[in-house]
Amino acid sequence: MLDSVQRSALAKNLRVLICKPGEVVIHQSGAERDVYFIIAGRIRACVMSASGKEVQYEDLNAGEMFGEIAALDGGARTSECIAVTETTLAVMRQTDFLAALDTHSGLNRYIIKRLTSMLRNHMGRVFEFSTHGVKDRVRFEVFRIAIKSADNLSGDIVVSDVPTHADIAARISSHREAVTRELKQLEKAGIITWRPGNYIVHDINALSNTESG
Secondary structure, three states: OOOHHHHHHHHOOEEEEEEOOOOEEEOOOOOOOOEEEEEEOEEEEEEEOOOOOEEEEEEEEOOOEEOHHHHHHOOOOOOEEEEOOOEEEEEEOHHHHHHHHHHOHHHHHHHHHHHHHHHHHHHHHHHHHHHOOHHHHHHHHHHHHHHHHOOOOOOOEEOOOOOOHHHHHHHHOOOHHHHHHHHHHHHHOOOEEEEOOEEEEOOHHHHHOOOOO
């Protein structure tokens, strides 16, 4: 994306922020416009409904960024971003970020690609929520979790960084009990093993063999 000289120039505009697990980095509808780059750790982007229900968008890991939407359009923050683990961030002011976009075409292309990926992901989830029941949505989410851990898609896939049943429910607009029930059914069918310390997807193709409703 950028060569070493360009990265060094941008680094001068960064400050380091270390966050504890559970610390809110960005508040939903907040007014600040900084952009964040994850050096180490994990950040969760989510929103909270008026009733207190959490809806999770995505987990972001080292090498990824967040906060760019509000920096680009000057609008309110679209989600809360919370440290899942102890997390080290590099923080860039909005003015420096916009100046970097004007200067570096490689950074411009990266941001466009990232926003396009986010749009595709959210469009796909809207389709899932509109056309599939909980059974299928659990399968889709387990498929996505497995893909992140897979070196290849043949044979067993050992899954790392496994979310809780409650976290999966927050991602697919369901509740923990329904997720637990469907995961047990997938285990019974021999498609997955889903137990503490032993999370394996045995047949990833079966996870896409879903039924509407």
